[in-house]
Amino acid sequence: MMSLSRATKNYWLLSCCLFSFFLTWSFTFSLFPIWLNQYIGLSGERTGFIFSVNSLTALLIMPIYGLIQDKLGIKRSLLFAVGVLLVLSGPFFIFVYTPLLQTHFYLGAIIGGLYFSITFLAGVGAVETYVERIGRRTGFEFGKARMWGSLGWACATFFAGYLFNINPHINFYLASGCAFIFIIALLLVSTAPAAEEQTTNSNTLNTRDALDLLRLPQFWAFATYVIGVNCIYYVYDQQFPIYFSSLFPSSAEGNSMYGYLNSLQVFLEAGGMFLAPFIVNKIGAKNGLLLAGAIMACRILGSGFAATPVEISAMKLLHAAELPIMLIAIFKYITSSFDPRLSSTLYLVGFQFMTQVASSALSVVAGSMYDHYGFATSYKMMGIVVIIFLIVSACVLRSDKQAKLQLQTAN
Structure with a gap:
């Protein structure tokens, strides 16, 4: 078993990884739709097309990443590859993506989608x-480490708007610099003490184990929540800065x-990450998902x-309560309702993949709605859809008690 001092060291190192990853991501993406609209000069429909391409290409990468990371367990090979891409x-952005979007839009959208998927959308x-798996092995809550990711995003976002007005390239250079951290x-x-356990777990996993998830009704119940609640929110948030x-x-x-404002929201979100494990442990994973979904619906409708x-800022700050609860509830729901060894596959396929599937189809539709009906009317329609799916999810998601009974029966 990993010693307390080593566990503490790894907690801080992995927190630093999350902090720097989100620094890089925020410097490149926190103002991404504004950059596309104001700097590149794209319409709402073309901006929606960019997000659709990003989502579609992510579909190709996420299942592969999930299988690879579950097979690797606590090995870091995949994460090092992501790190190199972060540095680049x-x-x-400056020498490849910008000129391609300006001269060969569709080629630039495809190449950009591949890069963003491999580096950020699947990389996160x-x-x-990986951090959640190490946390389960060594006894620290994922939320307390993920809190530092939120702080990283907040720190970058605080300066991103000001620096964007000077020159967007400054944000991109800072992104690469932060990636070295x-x-x-x-x-x-250090993962050496768990090497024996890692070998045992990884050798028993294969592609068939992951494909068997598709036969489980509970997987599709979880997918219903993700598609109808989280995906609509994801589409809503894409062009919200505009x-x-x-x-x-x-x-x-x-x-x-x-x-x-985004910086303030993410600083509050970091505090939420610290408190979310207590809340989710108290009310259960299913209720945590439903609570997060209810906050999402309020935010979308309120927008x-x-x-x-002032009013739109209040809606933005609701994200600080919603995201921490949802993220912690998702991991706890996955590990309580499914095989924990497949946590990466379930998170990347059941959550991230399903989000990208639906949003790839809806991003262009949403962009067209913004152009024709305006943001306010579009948000009201999205909010109603989320409420409908939230009601369905309340009926089909498995409660913590049901998950325990199922586990006892299986054993």
Whole structure:
């Protein structure tokens, strides 16, 4: 068993990995829709197309990442590959992605989608599930480590809006610089004491084990929640910064205010990550998912009725309560209702993959809705859809007691 001092060391190192990963991600993506709209000059429909391509390419990568990480267990090979790509994020945005979008839009969208999927959209799942697995082995709550990821996003976002107004390239250079921290911290993580257990677990897993998940009704119940609740929220959030900035006298002021507000929201989110394990342990994983979904519905509907910067800011801050509860509840639901050895596959396929499947189809539709009906009306329609799926999820998701009974019966 890993000693207390080694476990503590790994907790801080993995927290540092999450912190630096989200620093890099935030510097590149926190203002991504604004960058596409104001700097590249894309319409809402073309911006939606970009997000659809990102989602579609992520579909190809996420199942592969899940199987690889479950097979690797606590080995770090996949994470090192992600780290190298993180370092290349700045040069990619400046010297590859920008000129391609300006001269060969569709080629740029495809190449960008592949890079974003491999590095961020699937990469974050590999990093988070690795930290969650180490946490279960050594006794620290995933939420307490994931809190540092939120702080990393907040720190970058606080400066991103201001720096964007000076030159967007500054954010991209900072993204690459922060990525070196990820690689250094990952190099220092020690996993040797669990090598024997790792070999046993990884050798018993195969592709058939993952495919068997598709036969389980409970997998599709979980997928129903993800598609109908989380996916709609994901689509809603894609172009939210554009709507937010439009409520200010100038785009520059809106960009800066969004950066500051997003930073405040993520700082609050970090506190939520610390408290979320207590809340989810108290009410159960299923109720945690439903609570997070209810907050999402309130935020989406509220955004449709918000008419001032103060009101829309209040809706934005609800994310600080919703995301921590949902993320912790998802991992606890996965490990209590399914085989914990397949946690990476379940997270990347059952959660991330299913989100991308639905959002790939809905992103262009949502972009077209924004162009034709406006953001407010579109948000009201999305909110109603989330409420319907939330009611269905309450009926089909398995409670903690049912999961325990099923486990006892299986044994």
